[in-house]
Amino acid sequence: MPTETSRAAAGVIHDLGYRRYDGPRFGRSRIVAALAWHSFRSAFGLGRGAKAKIVPVIAFVALLLPAVVNAFAMSQGNARQVDYDTYVPALRDLIMLVFVAVQAPELVSRDLRSRVLPLYFSRPIKPVDYPLAKYLGFTGACLVMLEVPLLALYGGAIANVHGGSAVWAETKALIPGLLIGLLWAVTLAAVSLFLASMTGRRGFATGTVAIGFLLTYTLAEILLQVESPALGHSAGPPGSGAAPAVAVPLAEKVAGLFSPFTLLQGVRLWLGGTNPGDNVPKPGAFGAVYALVLIALVALSLYGLAARYRKARLS
Amino acid sequence: MNPSPPAERPGAVIEATALTKVYPGGVTALAGLTVAFAPGVTGLIGANGAGKSTLIKILLGLLEPTQGMAKVLGYDCVKDGMSIRQFVGYMPEHDCLPTDISATEFVTHMARMSGLPKTAARERAAEALRHVGLHEERYRQIGTYSTGMKQRVKLAQALAGDPRLLLLDEPTNGLDPAGRNAMLELVERIGAEFGIPIVVASHLLGEIERICDRLVAIEAGHLLRADTMDSFTRASQTLLIEVEEGTAALAQELARRGVRAQPYQRALLVPIVGERTYDVVRDSVAALGLPLSRLEQRRHQVEEIFRDDAQPGQYTQMEAADAY
Numbered sequence: 045m046p047t048e049t050s051r052a053a054a055g056v057i058h059d060l061g062y063r064r065y066d067g068p069r070f071g072r073s074r075i076v077a078a079l080a081w082h083s084f085r086s087a088f089g090l091g092r093g094a095k096a097k098i099v100p101v102i103a104f105v106a107l108l109l110p111a112v113v114n115a116f117a118m119s120q121g122n123a124r125q126v127d128y129d130t131y132v133p134a135l136r137d138l139i140m141l142v143f144v145a146v147q148a149p150e151l152v153s154r155d156l157r158s159r160v161l162p163l164y165f166s167r168p169i170k171p172v173d174y175p176l177a178k179y180l181g182f183t184g185a186c187l188v189m190l191e192v193p194l195l196a197l198y199g200g201a202i203a204n205v206h207g208g209s210a211v212w213a214e215t216k217a218l219i220p221g222l223l224i225g226l227l228w229a230v231t232l233a234a235v236s237l238f239l240a241s242m243t244g245r246r247g248f249a250t251g252t253v254a255i256g257f258l259l260t261y262t263l264a265e266i267l268l269q270v271e272s273p274a275l276g277h278s279a280g281p282p283g284s285g286a287a288p289a290v291a292v293p294l295a296e297k298v299a300g301l302f303s304p305f306t307l308l309q310g311v312r313l314w315l316g317g318t319n320p321g322d323n324v325p326k327p328g329a330f331g332a333v334y335a336l337v338l339i340a341l342v343a344l345s346l347y348g349l350a351a352r353y354r355k356a357r358l359s
Numbered sequence: 360m361n362p363s364p365p366a367e368r369p370g371a372v373i374e375a376t377a378l379t380k381v382y383p384g385g386v387t388a389l390a391g392l393t394v395a396f397a398p399g400v401t402g403l404i405g406a407n408g409a410g411k412s413t414l415i416k417i418l419l420g421l422l423e424p425t426q427g428m429a430k431v432l433g434y435d436c437v438k439d440g441m442s443i444r445q446f447v448g449y450m451p452e453h454d455c456l457p458t459d460i461s462a463t464e465f466v467t468h469m470a471r472m473s474g475l476p477k478t479a480a481r482e483r484a485a486e487a488l489r490h491v492g493l494h495e496e497r498y499r500q501i502g503t504y505s506t507g508m509k510q511r512v513k514l515a516q517a518l519a520g521d522p523r524l525l526l527l528d529e530p531t532n533g534l535d536p537a538g539r540n541a542m543l544e545l546v547e548r549i550g551a552e553f554g555i556p557i558v559v560a561s562h563l564l565g566e567i568e569r570i571c572d573r574l575v576a577i578e579a580g581h582l583l584r585a586d587t588m589d590s591f592t593r594a595s596q597t598l599l600i601e602v603e604e605g606t607a608a609l610a611q612e613l614a615r616r617g618v619r620a621q622p623y624q625r626a627l628l629v630p631i632v633g634e635r636t637y638d639v640v641r642d643s644v645a646a647l648g649l650p651l652s653r654l655e656q657r658r659h660q661v662e663e664i665f666r667d668d669a670q671p672g673q674y675t676q677m678e679a680a681d682a683y
Contacts, residue, residue, distance in 0.1 A: 062490065062553040065483060065521035069445060069474040078471045091464065158457040163516060166419055166449035167472040168441045 075169050076177045083181025087147045088188075096150070103143040107136065107193045115200025124201050124214075128194055128221025129312060130319045136190075137305055140228070141257050143189055144236035149249035151178050152237055156244030161353070175237070175349045182237055186229035194221050224312050231304055231338060234345035241352045260303040267299030268306070268323045300324045301337050310334035371395035372524050372556045373418060377427035380413050380580075388413035390580035391427065396558055399572035400550035403560040410580040411560045412452075415526055419444055432523055445474060448517030452528040452560075455513065458502030462488055462512045465501060466519050473520030480519070487515040490553075491545060507538040514545065518555075525549065525557045531566060543570050600640060601626035601653035612643040626653065 070078075082091075088104075089096030114126045126132060152175075155161055164174050198218045202211050239256045240249040300306040309324040314331020327334055373396035380389040389410045405411045416422035418431050420440020429436040431443045457465060466488055470480035488497045491511040496504070501512060510530060517525055530546060531539040547570040550557045561567045568574065568588065576583035600620075602609055610627055613620045616639050620627040629636060644651050 063486065065475070065479065067479050068476060070476065071474065072441065075472055075474055082468060082471075092459065154457060154459075159453060159455045160457055161455075162451045163449075163455055163469055164472060165421055166444055166447070166451075167469075168445040168474055169472070170441075171421075 072169050072173065075167065076173045076180075079164075079169075079174070079177035080180040080184070083151050083178050084184045085181075086150055087182055087185030089150075099146045100143065103139050104189060104192075106139050107131075107189060108196055110135065111193050111196035111200055114197055115204065118201060118204035126197055127319050128197065128217045129224050129317050131193065131197075131221070133309075137261075140186070140189065140232060141254065144186070144232050145250045145254040145257070147185065148182060148233075148236035148240035148253055149246045151182055152241045153244050153246045153249040156241070157246065171353050171355070172350050175241075175346075175353050179233055179237055179346065179349065183229050183233040186233050187226065190225035190228050191222055194218065194225060220315070220317065224308070224317070227311065227338075228308060231308060231342055234342045234349070235304055238345040238349045238352075241349055257304065261305050264299055264301075264303035264306040265323060267302065268296060268325075270299075294330070296325050297327050297330045297333075300327070301334065304338075304341065307334055307338045307341065311338055371397055373429065373431050373558070375414070375418075375427070375429040378414070378417065378424050378429055379426040380410075380417065380422065381425045388580055389417075389424070392577065392580060392582055393427075394575055394577075394582050394585050396556070396575065397573060398556040400547065400557045400559060400570055401573040401575055402564070402567045402571035403558050404562070404564050404567075404574060404576040405560075405578055405583075406562050409562075409578050411577065412528070413580075414577070415449070415528060415560065418526065419447065419449060445520075446523040448520060448522030448525045450513045450517040450525070450527045450530060452532055454509070456501050456509055459500055461499060462493055462497040462501055462504075462508075462515070466512065466516050469516040470519035475520060483519045483521065484515070487519040488512075490518060490549070491515045492541075506533050507535075507541065510534060510538070510542055511545070514542075518549070522555060525555055526560070527557060528560045529562070530559060531561070531563070539566065543567065546570055596631040597628045597657055598631050598636060598640060599623065599626050599628055599653065599655040599657050600644070600651070601655075602644065603650040603652050605647060605649045608647055609643060609649055612647055613639065616643060618643075631656065 085091050086096075088100045089098075110126050110132045114124060117125050130136075155164075161174070165171060195218075198214060201214045205211060205214060235256070236253045239253045242252055243249050297310075300310045306324045310327045310331060311334045313324065313326050314328075314334055373394075375392050375394050378389050378392040379387070381387050392410070392414070403411055403414070413422065417424050417429055417436055420431075420436050420443050423437055432446055434442045436443065463484060466484035467480050470484050470487075471477065473480075475483060485497075488494075488511075491514050493508060493511055493515065496508065501509065504512070510532070514527070514530065517527070527546065531542050534542060543566070546557060546559060549555055550570070550572075559567050559571065564574075564576075571588055573585070573587050575585040600609070606622070606625065606627060610620045610622070613627070613629065618629050618636065618639050620629045622628075629640065631637075640654070
């Protein structure tokens with residue numbers, strides 16, 4: 045074949061504007077890190093238009109407000125109004141629900157919709173790296189949403205207390221709060237990304253995430269409410285204060301397993317949290333079940349998310 | 360990790376040996392395909408379902424062959440998929456672009472996903488977009504682009520990582536004739552001027568044959584034929600003879616003189632073996648005293664060669680695919 049050699053000679057670079065790249069090429073871990081960072085940014089609408097920033101910015105400011113109000117109240121001589129481990133539960137649950145319902149689809153549904161995944165799969169990463177990077181990025185974003193207000197709360201508090209022991213007391217109270225925040229972030233990111241990855245239609249994905257969280261939460265709350273009066277409880281939050289654990293029947297403890305929100309509350313109480321928070325009863329030794337179910341929920345969500353991308357489809 | 364790019368290889372960029380892929384459920388996509396792709400522009404021709412997509416997936420290391428092996432740029436497809444994907448640019452057939460970001464941002468991001476550092480990714484994205492002919496519009500959102508511009512963005516993202524091999528799957532998909540020409544010229548230029556080996560998968564043979572140095576035709580997972588365009592065209596010189604009457608008699612006369620003539624529309628086609636062919640045709644026409652109205656030297660369309668390949672029906676599926 046005479047053309048064989050003539051074509052091989054075309055391997056020589058001609059000076060016609062095309063430049064070869066001989067610089068560094070990163071491997072898998074750096075690419076995953078870059079994709080995680082990219083996902084983290086898109087969770088806040090960074091690198092997108094102004095419209096994409098509306099929800100995350102409003103949500104962030106809303107979560108920050110209690111810390112600001114508290115700092116103001118403390119500067120007027122009041123004691124700390126907001127707890128580190130629960131923050132403002134009613135507000136935080138709702139805001140985080142909105143945040144993940146709107147932003148998780150931003151991370152995964154967009155790519156499904158635009159069918160960009162084959163381009164990722166043709167890159168030097170493994171199929172599992174894509175959901176992994178998305179998860180890391182979104183967990184980071186949830187951490188920012190949950191922990192930055194806590195740190196602001198802490199900052200406002202220590203600015204208004206006097207003496208090393210008072211600062212230490214604040215710090216001691218902050219640390220469990222941060223850990224609970226981490227637990228929240230890990231759980232919310234896993235469940236919401238899994239739910240959002242079911243569909244490429246962003247509206248549907250948001251609906252799926254919102255309904256997934258709301259439905260289970262409502263179910264758990266109803267079960268908790270039903271159990272309470274039937275067994276002669278007061279209508280007030282069970283497990284509050286130093287209420288003896290024997291007063292909490294098993295059925296009521298089980299009811300708390302049905303929603304990520306109540307699960308997290310249960311784990312928090314089990315780990316020694318004292319604030320009542322939601323209607324979740326103090327689980328006592330049953331708290332280990334809460335922890336196990338929570339771990340299982342996160343693991344299953346991540347497994348489901350990975351399974352969604354296991355097959356490297358090119359079309 | 361900073362793997363050095365594969366050395367420029369004078370030999371084959373892709374070597375498949377007895378490559379077989381049977382999907383669970385018993386569908387055989389590739390049946391013992393053995394073929395080598397040399398540098399230059401190679402057309403990978405096959406109807407939908409001939410095994411092109413399966414071959415590309417295996418070559419990218421995304422699918423394990425049931426049997427056989429394949430090497431891309433010297434890397435084993437099963438073991439070194441990551442290395443292959445580092446140095447191979449892939450342009451999918453279907454739409455694969457987000458609509459709400461600009462081409463610059465998108466191609467930069469995809470270059471980073473190829474492993475390029477941030478600054479290099481940005482530079483190479485800008486260059487790749489310039490090479491494919493997107494200038495000021497590259498700052499606009501992709502959603503506002505025409506189909507032709509979108510195809511260029513798809514090509515640019517494959518080019519940004521400075522690939523040592525480009526796999527283009529139906530690059531002219533969905534384009535109007537002018538757009539097709541522009542895209543084909545671009546592919547030809549990348550192959551010739553940039554010196555990047557290219558495999559262009561297509562079911563439209565007539566379209567890509569003019570930009571290819573070589574053709575590889577597959578059907579039902581088998582190799583139909585692999586050769587250089589030159590050898591195709593050399594073998595395909597024919598003479599078209601049109602007489603106003605007595606076509607059948609002329610064919611008989613030619614056969615008597617040892618030249619096999621094929622009816623083609625209202626005319627006859629004979630293969631040009633040498634100068635002698637012209638003499639035989641002239642003598643036959645003169646002997647019968649027929650009114651000769653046209654004598655034309657022409658080149659077969661490559662698909663006619665496949666059709667003449669003594670295996671009738673083998674190519675008809677592809678032609679059917681050509682229809683859409």
